[in-house]
Amino acid sequence: GIQVEQSPPDLILQEGANSTLRCNFSDSVNNLQWFHQNPWGQLINLFYIPSGTKQNGRLSATTVATERYSLLYISSSQTTDSGVYFCAAGEGAQKLVFGQGTRLTINP
Amino acid sequence: DAGITQSPRHKVTETGTPVTLRCHQTxxxxxxxxxxxDPGHGLRLIHYSYGVKDTDKGEVSDGYSVSRSKTEDFLLTLESATSSQTSVYFCxxxxxxxxxxxxxGTRLTVV
Structure with missing residues (x-):
């Protein structure tokens, strides 16, 4: 089955810094998503991005499907960006496989 | 985004009792x-449904059953809860x- 690996596992930054989170996946997929799990445990859908580039405010994501990786960029970090970021991959509506997450801590 | 609600949000139950969690989407x-x-295991698929009365097992389905009698509702049942089923459940x-x-999410504690 598909394997999903995220790096780094932990990241600690000062407010205002930029960051790049990486997701590698083992097989061809046509569903790739990034989620943010906030400190209250909610899983927020950030991007549905099986290929290409998308931007939403200070966040953007790029997936290079042919090279089996995706990147999540966070610019001008705020303390509210803290939490765990998950990448998940799969085939369409079928079973989504999650990576182990990157824990991001933004210090004021 | 889809409107999805889970109930209950928190539950404490005793070992051996049946428990049903509800998921409703609009x-x-x-x-x-x-x-x-679960800590150290990330998110793992229990069961999924691809239509009314059409369900299939995920990677950690033992001890769980599901039912989908209407498009909007997907129920997860623990037939006889065990302490290893203490977890946070997401639909x-x-x-x-x-x-x-x-x-x-539903935070379930089995005591």
Whole structure:
């Protein structure tokens, strides 16, 4: 089955810094998503991005499907960006496989 | 995003008792899922549904059953709860435009 690996596992930054989170996946997929799990445990859908580039405010994501990786960029970090970021991959509506997450801590 | 609600949000139950968690979505999505989240294991798929009365097992389905009698409702049942089923349970549905969207989760404690 598909394997999903995220790096780094932990990241600690000062407010205002930029960051790049990486997701590698083992097989061809046509569903790739990034989620943010906030400190209250909610899983927020950030991007549905099986290929290409998308931007939403200070966040953007790029997936290079042919090279089996995706990147999540966070610019001008705020303390509210803290939490765990998950990448998940799969085939369409079928079973989504999650990576182990990157824990991001933004210090004021 | 899909409107997905889970109930209850928190539950404490005794070992050996049956427990049913409910997931309700308002987007008429065909596909729905139940995941559990545990420290050190991340999110793992329990069961999923690809239509009314059409369900299949995920990677950690032992001890769980599901039912889907209506498009909007997907129920997860623990027939006889065990302490190893203490976890946070998330329901999700899949839409063509947004992919997976998750509910707020149910924190279940089996004592």
């Amino acid at each position: 987007e008429n999505h065909r596909y729905m899922y139940w995941y559990r989240q 999700a549905s899949w839409g063509r435009d947004y992919g997976y969207t998750f509910g707020s």
